[in-house]
Amino acid sequence: MKFRHLICLPMIAAGLLYMVPVHAQEASPDPRVGLAAGVHDAGMAADNMELLVHVPKPEGFVATGDAPSFLFVNSDLAFQGNWVFVGNYAGFMVYEISDPANPRLVSSVVCPGGQGDPSVYRNLLFTSVEAPNGRVDCGWGPLDTAANPDRFRGVRIWDISDIENPVQVAAVQTCRGSHTHTVVTDPNDDEHVYVYVSGTSFVRPVEELEGCSGADPEDDPNSSLFRIEVIRVPLDAPQDAEVIATPRIFADLETGAVEGLWPGGEHGPNTQETSRTDQCHDITVFSELGIAAGACSGNGILLDISDPANPVRTDEVIDPNFAYWHSATFNNDATKVLFTDEWGGGGEARCRAADPRDWGADAIFELSEGDLELKSYYKLPVFQSASENCVAHNGSLIPVPGRDVMVQAWYQGGASVFDFTDAGNPFEIAFFDRGPMNADTLETGGLWSTYWYNGHIYGTEMGRGLDVYGLIPSEHLSENEIEAAKLVRTDEVNVQHQERFTWPAEPVVAHALLDQLARENVANADDVRAELDAALALGGSERIAALARLAEYVDQGAGWAAADVAKRLRLLAQTLREMATA
Numbered sequence: 001m002k003f004r005h006l007i008c009l010p011m012i013a014a015g016l017l018y019m020v021p022v023h024a025q026e027a028s029p030d031p032r033v034g035l036a037a038g039v040h041d042a043g044m045a046a047d048n049m050e051l052l053v054h055v056p057k058p059e060g061f062v063a064t065g066d067a068p069s070f071l072f073v074n075s076d077l078a079f080q081g082n083w084v085f086v087g088n089y090a091g092f093m094v095y096e097i098s099d100p101a102n103p104r105l106v107s108s109v110v111c112p113g114g115q116g117d118p119s120v121y122r123n124l125l126f127t128s129v130e131a132p133n134g135r136v137d138c139g140w141g142p143l144d145t146a147a148n149p150d151r152f153r154g155v156r157i158w159d160i161s162d163i164e165n166p167v168q169v170a171a172v173q174t175c176r177g178s179h180t181h182t183v184v185t186d187p188n189d190d191e192h193v194y195v196y197v198s199g200t201s202f203v204r205p206v207e208e209l210e211g212c213s214g215a216d217p218e219d220d221p222n223s224s225l226f227r228i229e230v231i232r233v234p235l236d237a238p239q240d241a242e243v244i245a246t247p248r249i250f251a252d253l254e255t256g257a258v259e260g261l262w263p264g265g266e267h268g269p270n271t272q273e274t275s276r277t278d279q280c281h282d283i284t285v286f287s288e289l290g291i292a293a294g295a296c297s298g299n300g301i302l303l304d305i306s307d308p309a310n311p312v313r314t315d316e317v318i319d320p321n322f323a324y325w326h327s328a329t330f331n332n333d334a335t336k337v338l339f340t341d342e343w344g345g346g347g348e349a350r351c352r353a354a355d356p357r358d359w360g361a362d363a364i365f366e367l368s369e370g371d372l373e374l375k376s377y378y379k380l381p382v383f384q385s386a387s388e389n390c391v392a393h394n395g396s397l398i399p400v401p402g403r404d405v406m407v408q409a410w411y412q413g414g415a416s417v418f419d420f421t422d423a424g425n426p427f428e429i430a431f432f433d434r435g436p437m438n439a440d441t442l443e444t445g446g447l448w449s450t451y452w453y454n455g456h457i458y459g460t461e462m463g464r465g466l467d468v469y470g471l472i473p474s475e476h477l478s479e480n481e482i483e484a485a486k487l488v489r490t491d492e493v494n495v496q497h498q499e500r501f502t503w504p505a506e507p508v509v510a511h512a513l514l515d516q517l518a519r520e521n522v523a524n525a526d527d528v529r530a531e532l533d534a535a536l537a538l539g540g541s542e543r544i545a546a547l548a549r550l551a552e553y554v555d556q557g558a559g560w561a562a563a564d565v566a567k568r569l570r571l572l573a574q575t576l577r578e579m580a581t582a
Contacts, residue, residue, distance in 0.1 A: 030045075030382045031045035031047070032045045032382045032384075032414065032431065032433040033382065033383070035433065035434065035435030035436075036435045036439075037387070037435045037436045037437065037438055037439035038435060038437075039437055039463065039464065040056065040464065042434040042435035042436070042437070043434065043435040044432070044433070044434050044435075045431075045432070045433050046430075046431065046432045046433070047430060047431050047474075048417070048429060048430035048431075048471065048472050048473075048474040048476065048477065049415075049417060049430040049431065049432050049457070049469050049470065049471050049472055050432075050469060050470050050472055051432060051467060051468075051469055052100065052101045052456070052468045052469060052470050053100075053101050053102065053103065053467070053468050054461075054464070054465060054466070054467050054468075055095070055103050055105075055465050055466040055467075056464065056465040057072070057074065057088075057463075057464070057465045057466075058093065058105055058108055060090065060091075060108060060110050061074075061088050061090055061091070061093065061108065061110075069463065070089065070444070071089050071090060071112060071133075072088065072089060072090050073088065073089045073115070073444075073448075073462045073463065074086060074087070074088050074448060074460040074461060074462050074463070074464075074465070074466075075087035075088060075089065075115040075116055075117055075448055075449075075460065075462075076115070076116075076117040076118060076180075076394065076448065076449050076460065077118070077449050077451055077458055077460055077495075078118040078119050078120045078125075078493065078494050078495075079120070079451075079453045079454075079458075079490075079492065079493040079494075080120045080491065080492045080493075081491060081492075082096055082097055082098040083095065083096060083097065083106075083120075083163060084097050084103070084453070084458055084466075085118040085120055085125060086118075086460055086466055087115060087116040087117050087118045087127065087128075087460075088116055089112060089113075089114060089115055089116060089131070090110055090111075090112045090116075091108065091109045091110040091111040091112065091116060091138075092108070092109055092111075092116055092118055092125075092127055093105060093107070093108045093109075094106050094107045094108070094160075094163060094166070095466065097458075097468075100455070100456045100458075100468050101468060103466060103468065106163060106164050107163060107164045107165065107166060109138075109158075109166055110138070111127075111138035111156070111168075112131070112133055112134065112135075112138070112140060113129035113130070113131050113133060113134025113135070113152060113153070114128065114129055114130035114131035114133075114134060114177065114178075114179070115128065115130070115179070115180075116128060116129070117179075117180050117181065119181060119182070119183045119195075119494040119496070119497070120160070120183075120492060120494065121183050121185075121193050121492070121494075122193075122235065123159060123160055123161045124157055124158065124159065124160070124169075124193070124233070124235075124238055125157070125158040125159075125160045125166060126155055126156070126157055126158075126181060126183065126195060127155070127156045127158070128155060128177075128178035128179060128180055128181050129152055129153055129154055129155070129156060129177060129178055130153055130176070130177030130178055130179045130199065130200070130201050131153075131177070131201075132151065132153070134151060134152045134153055134177070135150055135151065135152055136149075136150050136151070136152045136171065137150070138168075146205055146207075146208075147204075147205045147207035147208035148208060149208070151204075151208060152171055152173065153173065153174065153176070153177030153178070153201075153204060154171060154172045154173040154174040154177060154178055154197070155171075155172050155174070155178045155181055155195055155197060155231060156168055156170070156171050157169055157170040157171070157172070157233065157238050157241055159238070169238050169239050170233075170238050170239050170240075170241045172231050172241050172242065172243060173209055174197050174199055174209075174229050174243065175199065175203050175204055175209060175211070175212035175213075175224035175229075176199025176200065176201050176202070176203055176204070176224060176279070177199050177201050177204075178197045178198070178199055179198055179199055179200040179201065179281065180198045180281065180282050180283075180496070181195050181196060181197050181198065181496075182195065182196040182198070182282075182283045182284065182285055182292075182494075182496040182497060183195055183494050183496070183497050184196055184285050184287060184292075184305065184308045184497065185287045185308075185497070186287070186308045187287065187288070189308075190235075191234065191235060191236070192232050192233060192234055192235060193233050193235060194230055194231065194232055194233070194308045194309065195230070195231040195233065195241075196228055196229075196230060196283050196285070196292075196311070197228060197229040197230070197231060197243075198228060198279065198280040198281055198282060198283060199228075199229070199279065200279045200280075200281055200297075202214065203224045203225065211224075212224050216259070217257075217258040217259055221258070223258070224246075225278040225279070226248060226250045226251070226258045226259055226277075226278045226279075227246045227247060227248050227249070227250075228246070228247060228249060228280055228283070228311075229243045229245070229246055230243065230244055230245040230246070230247065230308070230309055230310075230311075231243055231244070232244045232309065244309055245309050245310060247310060247311055247312075249280075249294070249296075249301065249303060249311055249312070249313045250277055250278065250296070250299075250301075250313070251313075253313065259278065261277035261296075261298065261299045261301075261316060262274060262276065262277040262297075262298030262299050262318050263276055263277075263298075264276030264277075264298060267318075267320030268320060271320035271321065272320060272321055272322060272323045272343070272359060273323065274297070274298045274318070274320075274322055274323060274324070275297040275298050275323070275324050276297060276298055277296050277297050277298035277299045278297065279296065279297050280294045280295065280296040280297070280301075281295050281296065281297065281324070281325065281326050281327065281342070282294070282295045282326060282327040282328065282496060283295075283303070283328075283496065284327070284328045284329060284330065284495075284496045284497075284498060285305055285496065285497055285498065286330050286334055286498045286499075286500075287305070287308075287497065287499075288499060288500055289334055290304060290305055290306035291303065291304065291305060291330075291334065292305045292311060293328035293329075293330060293337045293339070294328065295325040295326050295327050295328045295339055295340065296325055297324055297325060298318065298322075298325065299316045299317065299318055299325060300316065300317045300318075300319070300325050300328065300337070300339045300363075300365075300372070301313050301315065301316045301317075302314045302315040302316070302337075302367075302370065302372065314370055315370055315371060315372055317365070317372050317374070319339075319341075319363055319374065321341070321356070321358045321359055321361075321363070321377070322339075322341040322343075322359075322363065323341060323342070323343040323344070323359070323360075324341065324342045324343065324345070325339055325340075325341065326339075326340045326341060326342035326392070326393070327339070327340045327393075327394060328340075329395065329396070329397065329406065329495075329498075330367075330498055331397065331404040331420075332397060332399070332404070332500060332501050333500075334367060335366065335367055335368070336364060336365065336366055336367060336404060336420065336423055337364075337365045337367050337372060338362050338363070338364050338365070338378075338406065338420065339362065339363045339365065340361075340362050340363075340392035340393065340408075341359065341360055341361060341362075341363065341391070341392060342360070342391055342392065342393070343359050343360035343391050344360065344389070344391055346389060346391060346393065346411060346444075347389050347442075347444045348389055348391070348442075349384065349385070349386045349387065349388055349389055349390055349442055350389075350390055350391045351379070351380050351382075351383060351384035351388070351390035351391070351410065351413050352383060352384065352385070352386055353383045357377065357379050358377040358379070360379065360390075360391040360392055361377040361378060361379035361392055362377060362378040362379070362392050362408070362426075363376075363377055364376050364377070364378060364420050364423045364424075364426060365423075366423050375423035375424045376423060376424045376425065376426060378418055378420065378426040379392070380392075380410045380413045380414075380416055381416075381428050382413075382431075384412065384413050385436060386442065387436045387437075387438055387439060387440060387441060387442045387443075388411070388412035388413065388436045388442070388446070389411045389412050389442060389444050389445070389446060390410050390411050390412055390413035390446070391410065391411060391413075392408065392410065393408065393409045393410060393411055393447070393448065393449070394408070394409050394448060394449035394450070394451070394495070395407050395408030395409060395449070395450055395451070396450075396451040396452050396493075396495045397452065397498075397501070398417065398452045398457075398471075398485055399452070399484075399485045399488040399501040399503070400477070400481045400482075400484065400485045400512070401481075401484050401485075401503050401509055401512055401513060401571060401575075402421075402512070402513050402516050402567070402568040402571055402572075403419060403421045403481075403516065404419065404420045404421045405417065405418070405419050405420075405421075405429070405477075406418060406420065407450045407451070407452055407457050408450060409446070409447035409448055409449050409450040409459060409460075410446070410447065411444075411445070411446035411447060411448070411462070412434070412436055412437070412445055412446030412447075413433065413446065414431060414432050414433030414434060414446070414447060415431060415432045415433070415447055415450040415457070415459055415469070416428055416430075416431050417429050417430035417431065417457075417471070417477075419476070421564065422564065427476075429474065429476035429477050430471060430472070430474070430476070430477070432459075432467075432469060434446075434461075434464075437463060443463075444462065444463075445461070445462045445463040445464070446461065446462060447459045447460065447461055447462075447467070448460045448461075448462050449495075450469075451493065451495055452485075453490070453493050454486075454488075454489050454490065455485075455486040456468055456469065456470060457469040457470070457471070471485075478512065478515040478519075480508050480511040480512040480514075480515050481512040481515060481516070483508045483512070484503060484506075484508050484509045484511075484512035487503060487504055487506060487508070487509065488501050488502070488503060503575070505575055505578030505579045505582050506579075507532070507536055507579070509575050510532055510572060510575050510576060510579070511529070511532075513568050513571060513572040513575070514528060514529045514532070514572070516568055517565065517568060517569075517572075520564075520565065522561075522565055524557075528550065528553075528554060528572075531546075531550050531553075532547075532550060532576075534546070535547050535550060543580075544580045544581075545580075547576050547577070547579050547580035548576075548577065548580045550576055551573045551574075551576035551577045551580065552573075554569050554572050554573040554576065555569070555570065555573040557569050558570045558573065
């Protein structure tokens with residue numbers, strides 16, 4: 001089988017073992033080491049960020065009696081206005097967050113069926129259902145037959161016009177259920193929204209859902225494997241939502257063979273065994289640019305989604321250090337893609353001292369002219385104990401102008417904020433961590449997702465509840481940079497549907513960029529800051545002229561500066577020009 005990109009294979013023939021470097025800071029001593037265990041009284045450690053509030057899970061979402069705790073695990077997050085939607089294996093919760101330090105539960109819906117990842121679009125909420133205990137009626141009753149008409153696996157659609165009383169308006173069945181899903185908008189279609197469905201479980205029997213087939217393509221060309229589903233939702237009639245396409249995005253681009261990507265298995269000595277690519281775990285779209293990145297079991301892929309109903313693969317990569325491609329994140333200008341590897345499936349301790357630093361990590365790729373090039377790995381830079389499940393998981397960008405900064409959850413490894421502006425040299429700038437759920441036995445828990453939303457970081461603790469964090473200025477992230485990030489306000493956030501950040505023409509944005517230039521020892525950064533302060537002290541036409549002159553000066557400097565500095569200088573010049581015309 002031929003691949004255009006075979007990343008990091010050992011160079012055995014030459015007697016060498018070459019791998020892309022792993023960059024990590026090993027803090028010693030690190031306050032995260034040796035934290036006391038406990039469910040609600042575990043030890044905590046933080047650096048350059050702070051826990052503002054922790055809200056325990058409400059009644060109905062905590063295991064009681066003989067009920068297994070895994071049926072009540074918190075999962076993913078979505079945001080809209082002053083609401084945060086918290087997914088759970090038992091349903092979902094909605095919190096009011098107009099005061100982020102005081103979230104208020106406004107509604108909760110018990111409706112079991114798997115991890116229940118939420119997404120929101122206008123007055124509609126979408127939740128994923130994959131587990132076989134999902135019922136059409138949202139009940140808890142057992143479904144004890146292989147094919148049961150009462151079973152639901154797919155995507156539920158809720159009307160949240162009355163946020164205190166969500167109402168299910170549609171439930172679209174799919175053959176493998178919905179492990180995750182992605183809301184996709186079409187700039188040319190304001191009457192529909194699309195949903196890409198990623199199913200990772202077994203295929204349902206045809207007796208339960210017509211048209212399903214778990215056979216391999218050579219035995220059944222209509223196999224439900226090796227594909228995703230595309231749901232189209234009419235915004236004025238969401239009850240008519242339906243699957244309109246099942247694109248074979250893994251097919252060989254030359255021959256059309258359905259099973260065209262990684263077949264599963266080992267990559268060679270000292271590498272991982274990677275799952276066969278017959279599914280996607282997660283797809284992240286950048287609708288504005290018409291592209292998507294899929295984390296698809298044995299491959300990372302790029303898609304052209306200019307026609308959302310018919311996504312087409314444009315590139316793919318494999319990585320011998322990846323066990324399971326889990327999720328993807330673009331940087332703000334889509335010149336980089338960060339993929340995560342969920343080695344151990346999320347339930348194993350994979351951040352121990354003996355664990356490889358490039359397994360269960362983030363792989364950072366540069367994206368140029370449609371091709372992906374691996375530059376480095378980032379892994380939580382502190383070892384965790386054998387009783388803490390830990391691996392790269394869900395995170396999002398923090399809108400710091402001029403930098404690529406991300407906050408990411410690592411289950412019981414806590415949250416890590418890191419910079420990957422230099423794709424070859426990522427480094428940590430802040431963290432928060434709790435001790436293990438149990439000091440002696442691995443009990444699955446920790447942070448499922450940590451996402452930035454309108455000035456704060458929100459985290460879902462699988463077994464504990466909802467966290468809200470704030471960033472603290474440090475040598476790695478200035479107060480100006482944090483305040484500039486807070487200026488970016490969004491009405492809606494589904495992390496798998498990325499939108500480009502833009503910053504208002506405010507002095508703090510210019511000062512944030514100057515802080516970065518000074519941190520990198522750019523010689524005249526202090527002079528430019530002094531000129532900026534002098535210009536801001538002027539009024540009327542004098543101020544406008546001074547800002548315009550300074551913008552021209554900065555732009556000229558970008559012409560001879562190194563690429564990373566030039567990028568910041570151009571953004572600074574643009575900000576100054578906009579300030580002059582505001």
